Amino acid sequence: MNNLISYPLKDQLPEPGKTIEVAPGVFWLRMPLPFKLDHINLWVIDEGDGWTIVDTGINLPEVRERWQMLLDGQLAGKPVKRLIVTHFHPDHVGLAGWFEETLGLQLWMTLGEWGMARNLKLETKERSSGYLNKFYHATGFDEDLLSIIPERSESYPSRITVPPAGMRRIQDGEVIKMGQHDWKVMIGTGHSPEHACLYCESLNVMISGDQILPRISPNISIWPQEPTADPLSQFLDSLIKFKDLPDDLLVLPSHDYPFHGLHARLDDLAHHHDERLEETWNLCETPVTAYQVLKGLFTRKLDSHQVFFAIGESLAHLHHLEAKGRLKRTQQDNGVYLFSQL
Numbered sequence: 371m372n373n374l375i376s377y378p379l380k381d382q383l384p385e386p387g388k389t390i391e392v393a394p395g396v397f398w399l400r401m402p403l404p405f406k407l408d409h410i411n412l413w414v415i416d417e418g419d420g421w422t423i424v425d426t427g428i429n430l431p432e433v434r435e436r437w438q439m440l441l442d443g444q445l446a447g448k449p450v451k452r453l454i455v456t457h458f459h460p461d462h463v464g465l466a467g468w469f470e471e472t473l474g475l476q477l478w479m480t481l482g483e484w485g486m487a488r489n490l491k492l493e494t495k496e497r498s499s500g501y502l503n504k505f506y507h508a509t510g511f512d513e514d515l516l517s518i519i520p521e522r523s524e525s526y527p528s529r530i531t532v533p534p535a536g537m538r539r540i541q542d543g544e545v546i547k548m549g550q551h552d553w554k555v556m557i558g559t560g561h562s563p564e565h566a567c568l569y570c571e572s573l574n575v576m577i578s579g580d581q582i583l584p585r586i587s588p589n590i591s592i593w594p595q596e597p598t599a600d601p602l603s604q605f606l607d608s609l610i611k612f613k614d615l616p617d618d619l620l621v622l623p624s625h626d627y628p629f630h631g632l633h634a635r636l637d638d639l640a641h642h643h644d645e646r647l648e649e650t651w652n653l654c655e656t657p658v659t660a661y662q663v664l665k666g667l668f669t670r671k672l673d674s675h676q677v678f679f680a681i682g683e684s685l686a687h688l689h690h691l692e693a694k695g696r697l698k699r700t701q702q703d704n705g706v707y708l709f710s711q712l
């Protein structure tokens with residue numbers, strides 16, 4: 371536990387269908403998630419003549435009901451003017467299509483995140499299975515794990531409504547005026563392709579999405595859609611970029627509690643990955659597959675779905691070491707990659 375990180379609201383939690391004001395005109399709400407990580411934080415910003423919603427929650431009847439409670443309760447009396455979504459993961463973009471359909475809301479999102487959400491929602495098992503099989507086979511996965519791929523490829527589409535066919539693109543550095551305040555879009559990368567954070571200097575707050583979380587390390591993974599990527603380099607570069615922000619900022623993350631101690635948290639995250647990179651490198655003394663590295667890095671028992679996240683994270687560390695010239699990656703005749711120290 372880093373004692374430079376503090377949680378000014380740790381004794382409070384928004385009740386279902388209610389919010390807590392965390393800064394003037396900035397409201398915090400929580401929605402349930404059907405995972406071990408059982409909640410997501412969402413935000414509503416008072417613009418004076420209407421509301422902006424930031425992130426939606428996953429597509430579940432219970433989440434839609436809670437939104438309806440809010441729309442009929444605390445948010446009644448003023449229109450919702452826009453929806454901003456930080457990134458394409460289902461707990462963030464899940465109800466963008468529902469909001470468009472029910473409230474006519476325009477979606478504000480980066481092009482990269484919107485494109486991923488549309489692509490994954492509209493992808494079919496038939497079209498993607500060959501590609502996914504090839505990708506996971508190359509990691510050294512056995513037949514048992516490969517047999518889960520069709521079921522896994524249904525999980526993302528089942529958790530989101532169809533994202534709107536068009537959107538209002540937001541870009542790095544852009545300033546969005548909401549009520550009296552300017553909010554600057556800051557793009558982070560590594561966790562997702564073009565993740566939008568929103569920084570308000572005058573309120574000294576930042577909505578950080580999943581880019582910066584207080585206690586868990588954001589998932590940094592290689593995904594089949596970009597099999598040769600090095601997202602860890604992108605993530606570590608993003609950490610440096612966010613260091614330019616004031617340290618006394620109140621950070622509003624998508625999971626856990628709002629917190630103070632941005633710079634300490636950025637240092638923690640960089641340190642965590644440094645340690646993980648060393649562990650990864652040490653596992654490659656003799657040529658090994660990514661799946662063998664996974665088993666060395668994740669010693670606790672993983673269920674079959676967790677294995678898919680873990681292979682993505684293992685690959686992210688392997689690819690970063692390869693990009694730094696510390697490992698080499700060679701493909702065998704059977705299509706499986708081996709990693710070894712240089």
Ligand SMILES: [Zn+2]
Binds near residue numbers: 459580
């Ligand atoms: Zn995410």
